[in-house]
Amino acid sequence: MQVPEIVDDALDPADKAWAAVPSEKVPLVPVPIEEQPNEYIRTAWRTRPYGRVGDVDVAAVQRGERLLVRLEWDDSDEPNTEFLDGAGVFFPDAGDSGAPLTIGSHSAPVRLWAWRDRTPMQEALPAARELVASGPGAFRAAGLDAGDGENEGARPDAVSALSGGRWAVVIAGDLARAAAAGRMGVVVWDGSNDERAGIGAVSPNWVPLTVK
Amino acid sequence: MSQDIAGTAVAGQVAMVFDLNKCMGCQTCSIACKVLWTREEGEEHQWWMTVNTQPGQGTPKDWEDMGGGRKKDGSPVTGHQPTRAEFGGGWEFNYDEVFYGGKGRSVHLKPTDKGDGTTRWGMNWDEDQGAGEYPNAYYFYLPRLCNHCTHPVCASACPTGAMYKRPQDGAVLRDEDLCQGSRFCMEACPYKKIYFNEARNVAQHCIMCFPRLEEGVAPACARQCPGRLTFVGMLSDPEGPIHKLVNEWEVALPLHPEYGTTPNVFYVPPLAPYRLNEDMSIDYETPRIPPEYLESLFGPKVHSALATMQGELDRVRAGGTSEILDTLIVYNWLDLFGPFTTDPATLDRTPDKVAVSLTAKRTEPAGG
Numbered sequence: 001m002q003v004p005e006i007v008d009d010a011l012d013p014a015d016k017a018w019a020a021v022p023s024e025k026v027p028l029v030p031v032p033i034e035e036q037p038n039e040y041i042r043t044a045w046r047t048r049p050y051g052r053v054g055d056v057d058v059a060a061v062q063r064g065e066r067l068l069v070r071l072e073w074d075d076s077d078e079p080n081t082e083f084l085d086g087a088g089v090f091f092p093d094a095g096d097s098g099a100p101l102t103i104g105s106h107s108a109p110v111r112l113w114a115w116r117d118r119t120p121m122q123e124a125l126p127a128a129r130e131l132v133a134s135g136p137g138a139f140r141a142a143g144l145d146a147g148d149g150e151n152e153g154a155r156p157d158a159v160s161a162l163s164g165g166r167w168a169v170v171i172a173g174d175l176a177r178a179a180a181a182g183r184m185g186v187v188v189w190d191g192s193n194d195e196r197a198g199i200g201a202v203s204p205n206w207v208p209l210t211v212k
Numbered sequence: 213m214s215q216d217i218a219g220t221a222v223a224g225q226v227a228m229v230f231d232l233n234k235c236m237g238c239q240t241c242s243i244a245c246k247v248l249w250t251r252e253e254g255e256e257h258q259w260w261m262t263v264n265t266q267p268g269q270g271t272p273k274d275w276e277d278m279g280g281g282r283k284k285d286g287s288p289v290t291g292h293q294p295t296r297a298e299f300g301g302g303w304e305f306n307y308d309e310v311f312y313g314g315k316g317r318s319v320h321l322k323p324t325d326k327g328d329g330t331t332r333w334g335m336n337w338d339e340d341q342g343a344g345e346y347p348n349a350y351y352f353y354l355p356r357l358c359n360h361c362t363h364p365v366c367a368s369a370c371p372t373g374a375m376y377k378r379p380q381d382g383a384v385l386r387d388e389d390l391c392q393g394s395r396f397c398m399e400a401c402p403y404k405k406i407y408f409n410e411a412r413n414v415a416q417h418c419i420m421c422f423p424r425l426e427e428g429v430a431p432a433c434a435r436q437c438p439g440r441l442t443f444v445g446m447l448s449d450p451e452g453p454i455h456k457l458v459n460e461w462e463v464a465l466p467l468h469p470e471y472g473t474t475p476n477v478f479y480v481p482p483l484a485p486y487r488l489n490e491d492m493s494i495d496y497e498t499p500r501i502p503p504e505y506l507e508s509l510f511g512p513k514v515h516s517a518l519a520t521m522q523g524e525l526d527r528v529r530a531g532g533t534s535e536i537l538d539t540l541i542v543y544n545w546l547d548l549f550g551p552f553t554t555d556p557a558t559l560d561r562t563p564d565k566v567a568v569s570l571t572a573k574r575t576e577p578a579g580g
């Protein structure tokens with residue numbers, strides 16, 4: 001995927017700058033049940049369908065030191081009062097050759113920029129967070145461990161809009177990390193189906209990124 | 213990949229015993245906990261300590277039908293995550309309308325219905341309804357908090373390792389820095405004593421007042437109980453009342469042992485007056501609280517526990533003595549608290565000291 005440069009900020013998914021950026025339809029599959037992190041989750045979801053978002057339109061631009069990724073997907077389900085929709089993009093360390101299906105592993109964690117819709121009571125929470133992902137749902141906030149390299153200025157941000165049964169979300173984060181990875185994975189959680197943690201839909205293959 | 217979080221070996225297990233024969237449902241324990249721990253935004257509906265009337269639907273509503281727990285082979289039983297409506301409570305009231313809107317004589321103070329069902333249930337909604345028919349109606353009170361289980365299925369279900377069993381005393385805690393709000397713990401817990409803090413996107417539950425324990429102070433619910441019915445101590449202390457009540461005399465039992473998590477909160481089951489016959493004579497053969505109902509709560513051992521208690525009562529009434537009853541009477545208030553008898557008013561409560569004592573940060577690696 002080409003990542004063209006833009007001049008003005010385009011964090012708003014409705015920004016006209018996105019009209020000129022080619023998007024790619026990325027197929028998604030359920031995160032494998034066998035890879036879920038504990039027996040409870042595997043038992044609870046083994047016979048229950050999840051990963052209901054089948055594909056997502058992905059586009060990306062770079063602006064200064066930021067990478068902006070625009071995700072758009074169908075979501076016509078009635079919202080769930082307990083769990084909210086979410087999405088994220090994640091990046092392996094340079095050189096890691098694992099597949100994105102598990103959203104990282106203990107031996108090869110990935111950086112996940114995670115957006116989740118918010119309730120009115122959650123407006124004080126950040127729109128997006130950088131997480132260290134070591135497997136499906138095995139997420140922890142970046143910066144908790146010494147040396148894991150959280151960069152205050154590079155914290156991800158996001159703007160989202162739900163319109164006509166489609167979510168459009170732009171997630172922005174540190175371009176250098178994305179450029180070093182050279183590829184990214186995509187994950188989407190359908191909140192109306194109680195999807196969260198490792199229960200979601202993920203890109204089975206890395207999306208290559210060509211960053212100038 | 214398998215990363216199941218096994219129960220941690222603990223140096224000792226902090227435990228509690230509630231004598232249900234003495235609980236009068238005053239909710240002082242509930243308030244003591246509420247005032248101390250759950251006063252911030254997102255915690256309005258949280259009552260880590262609750263007292264409900266039994267038989268009843270409880271808190272959250274119909275929690276005993278929500279699943280969770282552990283089979284005999286150790287495998288998990290899937291459960292339902294209680295909703296805000298099922299917990300209820302945390303209401304906002306129409307104070308402005310009644311007090312300042314000129315309608316003080318025409319509008320009653322009432323919870324504001326937001327259409328989410330939260331005004332149709334609450335922490336002690338079915339108080340004193342009980343069961344049975346006059347003159348043989350019956351009820352009793354059941355205080356409940358996190359059981360700090362030996363097999364905490366909540367921790368086993370957590371995908372991030374935020375929940376853990378503290379090695380030094382077996383308290384089940386949550387490192388909120390690690391919690392991502394996925395709430396599998398709420399599903400897995402069969403006692404449904406875990407709440408979701410929407411404002412902070414973390415789950416929360418009773419922390420056994422661990423900052424108080426570390427200072428030798430009993431948990432607030434126990435220390436504030438005016439009925440002298442709440443024992444706290446280490447389960448393995450052979451000289452302590454909890455060990456004696458649970459292991460030696462076997463009159464204190466876990467709630468719903470069939471849930472398989474091995475709780476560390478125990479209950480002395482309630483004896484009750486005998487039933488009355490239609491002519492108002494006493495039916496000495498039939499207890500007013502059906503034994504099968506108590507068995508449904510405390511398991512089959514409830515019958516021998518009640519028999520032991522009744523035997524002790526009979527002996528004392530005949531002029532004898534009973535160490536069990538003397539223990540449960542609690543002549544000396546501090547005898548309730550095992551090693552946790554320090555008066556909190558004597559502690560250094562400077563801000564730095566308080567900040568240090570309030571961390572539940574997990575120190576050993578998650579997943580270990």
